[in-house]
Amino acid sequence: MNRELAARKRMFNLGARSTPIRVERVPYVPMLKEDNVRKGFFEQDEYIAVREASPEHLKDLVMFGYKTRWRLSEITGLTWGQVDLKEGIVRLEVGETKNDEGRIVFMDDEAKEIFQRRWRNRKRPLPWVFLNASGTDRVKRFYKAWKTACARSGFSGRLFHDLRRTAIRNMVRAAIPERVAMKISGHKTRSVFDRYNIVSEADLRRAARQLQEHLDAQKVTPKVTPIDFSAENTIEEGPNVADV
Numbered sequence: 001m002n003r004e005l006a007a008r009k010r011m012f013n014l015g016a017r018s019t020p021i022r023v024e025r026v027p028y029v030p031m032l033k034e035d036n037v038r039k040g041f042f043e044q045d046e047y048i049a050v051r052e053a054s055p056e057h058l059k060d061l062v063m064f065g066y067k068t069r070w071r072l073s074e075i076t077g078l079t080w081g082q083v084d085l086k087e088g089i090v091r092l093e094v095g096e097t098k099n100d101e102g103r104i105v106f107m108d109d110e111a112k113e114i115f116q117r118r119w120r121n122r123k124r125p126l127p128w129v130f131l132n133a134s135g136t137d138r139v140k141r142f143y144k145a146w147k148t149a150c151a152r153s154g155f156s157g158r159l160f161h162d163l164r165r166t167a168i169r170n171m172v173r174a175a176i177p178e179r180v181a182m183k184i185s186g187h188k189t190r191s192v193f194d195r196y197n198i199v200s201e202a203d204l205r206r207a208a209r210q211l212q213e214h215l216d217a218q219k220v221t222p223k224v225t226p227i228d229f230s231a232e233n234t235i236e237e238g239p240n241v242a243d244v
Helices: 002-017 044-053 056-068 072-076 109-120 143-152 161-173 178-185 190-196 201-218
Strands: 089-092 103-106
Touching (some): 044 143
Antiparallel strands (some): 089 103
């Protein structure tokens, strides 16, 4: 419903800006409340389990999604023209992303090795990096294969998009500045970025452990001077109030 309301608001605004003006007054269109916060994410061992349970032609794609924080359409549409193996760079040009801004990803050693292998085994003249099982076209839809891989590894219900949110959370955990993380992930606004950076129970446990370690480091054994209760050091008691 919100998508339809947004479309109607856009129509009214376009009508008000047109020449001649077709809408004299843009009405107020309230939007319904949405709970669109992503809840799925992968820990390192979970990601590895799902990747290993995936078909061979999807394993490299899953790895790339986990490490690059790219959207699925950006990954499946990746061509060799966007890859610079010499410099270890993968590019998304302006106009190829959701927010129309270009992005650059520097590959780590694992990604470089995988891309070099795929380059040696590529099937000409196909331009895409990730091909389907038959090697005749790019990977498109693989919902059933992904669902099966998650079920086999014991993580049913996970979405491929969870890899993107997990990668963003991993950047935050690695203390990468948020400005840099947002540039890599392609988020323009802080509010949208925060929707992906969800704190997990593991994060809360880690925070509790770090707090305890900090408090333990502040503990100082108090220096207490023992009191000598020998007769010669005993203070003479004063008169009892009842005897006065």
